Amino acid sequence: MSKTSIWRGVIPAITTPFTGDGQVDHAFLAGHANCMIDAGCTGIVALGSLGETATLSFEEKLAILRTLVQALGDRAPVIPGIAALSTAEAVRLAREAKAIGCRGLMVLPPYVYSTDWREMSAHLRAVIETTDLPCMIYNNPIAYKTDFSPAQIAELAHAYPNVQAVKESSGDVRRFAALRSILGDRLELLVGMDDALVEGVAMGATGWIAGLVNAYPKESVKLFDLAREGGAEAAAELYAWFLPLLRLDTVPKFVQLIKLVQEKVGMGSERVRAPRLTLEGAERAEALKAIEHAIATLPEILTWPLTNPS
Template sequence: MWKGVISAITTPFNADLTIDHGALADHCRWLAEHGVVGIVPVGSLGESSTLSHAEKRQVLETCVGAVGERVPVLPRISALGTPEAIAMAKHARAVGCRGLMVTPPYDHGNDWREIRAHVSAVMGATDLPCMLYNHRPPHRVEFRPEHIAELAAEFPHLEALKEPVIDASRIGAIRDLLGPRLEIVVCVEDTIVEAVRAGASGWIACLVNAFPAESVALYRYAQERRERETSELYSWFAPLLRMDTLPKFVQLIKLTQERVGRGTSRVRPPRLPLEGDELREALATIENALATRPRLAV
């Protein structure tokens, strides 16, 4: 379940900024048809911070209803309070999600005793396979290798670790402690080939929302060490992949979806649509990519 391209998904909105559940279901089906091995709703890309608890529940229900058993729905479980996170984890299981991405509370400091209590409470409330999100550095929370080993020993259904940056020495330290016990999944876009070569087994991707065939192909070429195909596709894809590294990654990825006919660029406040030079530069990048879109090798 943790090997291959897993899509973090955007949340589509109607003109009045309510959730467009029809578009959401269609998008999940489209991604499944193009080879993703999992779907992660209500994450940062899904504008989770602007969704109410009830809306998050509805998103999970729509995603599961759309893809059924075809691919697992693996929601991010994150809340400011532990009880709310536990409630979301239980709801995810009840509606048919097949795994969880467990995240520490974003506004909390890096106190291991408290963070451990939070993620342990969430994982202890479910028997679903879990992936721990080591959400450093932007949120000041880091699971050190010994922390990860401690949690892995207590929770056999902790199956994967999501890393936000490539750090070969860190991956090596985790492997030294745990061997192959956990899958290493990365969420890097513009260094994904390097991450695969460093030992990552999965990729939680974002530009896959607009270019699923290219994302799946790039991951496969890198895994199979097909150097020429990897280099050519990576060179074309890189300007798009770098969008995910920018502060306005949500607006940029939604704009890209809009330009390829797979959604709209609507975002919820406090985010605002791109304008001026930001919009012109983004459109130039997207249109150049579309004009030079490569034919994928088998």
């Protein structure tokens, strides 16, 4: 499998839907995943932080992967986030993901424990070595308190041919240039923070692991296409409209916020799993103000063709 086969385009970090009694809503999940692909997305990342994976049991994780693989078939790859409290559990999840039919892995540092490169590297290597599936390293020091430098990522890329991509969520777009200077085009570069999409594409990113796409899939694909084909100027109008929502992806309650957007646009429910609670009070009112403004001001650019047919 070539690295370009699964790591390019808009790939939703899909949210995990819950029923009224707190169980995973598998029927909605299957339909929602297909809706994303219908809109032009190229794959699905499951079991990420937006998917509330830290609150899911191991069996729930496997059930979610089975649902997605069955729902999408050959339409698009399912790429689970591989994260756990222990290395042994992460390795087990990686093995099970391949057996279920997932076509790539997003490899994260362990939950809770963060330390030096010797230990974090050993964790990543254990996961990568247990499979021949294509792997994407996920660097998110803000959320996981572990920062994989470009040189450290390059070390893994040189050691393992199946390390094919990096999701960069440090918030520093200079990391893309640093990775390119060390590795050339050895790795696919993917934007991992919604409000850095246009900047990341300008620095060479070829993919976007997106959050607000769960509520606005067609708009997200359009924005990515405009940024790739025409640069910042072509994307400016749509980006300006989208940014107040995209910024919801980079704050501590991003799960509650993105799910609230989903509910308000008819793309899901705001139900979350404790310890998260749905938003209320002034916090909710402020979020709704931004959401309702976006709904009322959807730009005409979404009706324009990407390129002039003449």
